[in-house]
Amino acid sequence: MHALIRATLAHTPENPFVNARALRCHHDGGLLIQDGRIVAAGDWADVRRQAADVEVTDWRPGVVLPGLVDAHVHFPQVRIIGSLGRSLLEWLNDVALPEEARMADIRYATETARLFVRALAAHGTTTALVFGAHYAGATAALFEEASRVGLRITTGLVHADTLVQEVLRQTPDRAYTDAQTLITRYHQHGRLRYAVTPRFALSNSAAMLEVCRALTTEHADVRVQTHLNENRDEIAGVARAFPDTRDYLAVYERFALATPRTVFAHNVWPTADEVARLSESGASIAHCPSSNAALASGTFPMRAHIDARIHFALGTDVGAGTGFSLLREALQAYLVQQL
Numbered sequence: 607m608h609a610l611i612r613a614t615l616a617h618t619p620e621n622p623f624v625n626a627r628a629l630r631c632h633h634d635g636g637l638l639i640q641d642g643r644i645v646a647a648g649d650w651a652d653v654r655r656q657a658a659d660v661e662v663t664d665w666r667p668g669v670v671l672p673g674l675v676d677a678h679v680h681f682p683q684v685r686i687i688g689s690l691g692r693s694l695l696e697w698l699n700d701v702a703l704p705e706e707a708r709m710a711d712i713r714y715a716t717e718t719a720r721l722f723v724r725a726l727a728a729h730g731t732t733t734a735l736v737f738g739a740h741y742a743g744a745t746a747a748l749f750e751e752a753s754r755v756g757l758r759i760t761t762g763l764v765h766a767d768t769l770v771q772e773v774l775r776q777t778p779d780r781a782y783t784d785a786q787t788l789i790t791r792y793h794q795h796g797r798l799r800y801a802v803t804p805r806f807a808l809s810n811s812a813a814m815l816e817v818c819r820a821l822t823t824e825h826a827d828v829r830v831q832t833h834l835n836e837n838r839d840e841i842a843g844v845a846r847a848f849p850d851t852r853d854y855l856a857v858y859e860r861f862a863l864a865t866p867r868t869v870f871a872h873n874v875w876p877t878a879d880e881v882a883r884l885s886e887s888g889a890s891i892a893h894c895p896s897s898n899a900a901l902a903s904g905t906f907p908m909r910a911h912i913d914a915r916i917h918f919a920l921g922t923d924v925g926a927g928t929g930f931s932l933l934r935e936a937l938q939a940y941l942v943q944q945l
């Protein structure tokens with residue numbers, strides 16, 4: 607099965623932070639697809655020559671881009687985008703966590719998963735690292751919906767046993783068994799992957815973080831995602847909850863959760879020492895510029911991350927972020943860094 611598309615093609619096969627001329631654009635471009643895989647992409651005349659007999663799908667003046675990747679987004683928050691006027695801990699308490707508690711209702715959760723997956727696809731996002739729900743059933747609903755639609759989704763059960771409302775808490779034992787079940791059912795099935803997902807250090811006891819360590823150790827290829835250094839009140843709370851650790855990152859390090867398989871969301875307020883240790887660890891950062899502005903979290907120290915060679919990628923952080931468009935996140939990142 608062949609398909610031949612004629613449109614403007616744009617992509618950045620090289621790192622634009624290293625090579626300022628990384629953008630490749632074919633104004634009159636061709637894309638040749640065979641059995642679901644791209645076999646040629648470039649100037650129309652060149653691609654046409656390789657496939658003279660294939661019927662042409664003419665999308666001019668459309669633009670074809672690679673599928674976008676959202677490195678940090680919360681599926682149970684799709685309906686609460688746009689609740690502005692609060693900082694992180696107030697917003698969690700007043701807006702986000704009450705909505706997340708509704709995911710206990712599997713019908714509501716399944717409908718939310720449908721909305722969420724449709725919203726990703728509608729914004730050109732084909733791959734996402736997603737915070738699941740505090741409930742195994744709702745998290746399974748997201749896996750099922752992503753599988754049905756064919757998106758590449760990495761997600762996991764969100765863990766919390768402190769701070770959050772009682773109805774959102776799990777015991778460490780239950781968290782372990784529910785996560786194991788989800789890993790067995792979904793990890794590495796088609797395009798699905800599992801990520802061990804402690805919500806953040808502030809909502810997890812040492813016992814729960816120990817469970818996260820066990821899951822990550824027992825399954826050598828599951829990913830890890832959580833939040834780090836987003837807001838100054840949050841950071842002060844972590845210091846009170848874990849008084850014997852030297853900084854926020856050290857809590858995750860203590861449970862072997864800062865690894866090359868880890869994506870930490872935000873990292874707006876790292877110390878110089880944390881930047882150096884993150885670089886050593888091989889962990890990556892999800893940079894969420896709309897969310898950082900909407901919650902007045904602060905300005906992401908992008909230059910420090912580039913200089914330390916810490917990998918970072920854009921995340922929308924819906925629903926603290928203001929929408930699903932990664933193009934808008936890229937613009938917001940650019941504008942804020944210009945300031």
Ligand code: GUN
Binds near residue numbers: 680698702833836897
């Ligand atoms: N930290 C812990 N939970 C959340 C969340 O849902 N959104 C954001 N932005 N930060 C968090």
Ligand code: ZN
Binds near residue numbers: 679680833923
């Ligand atoms: Zn988040």
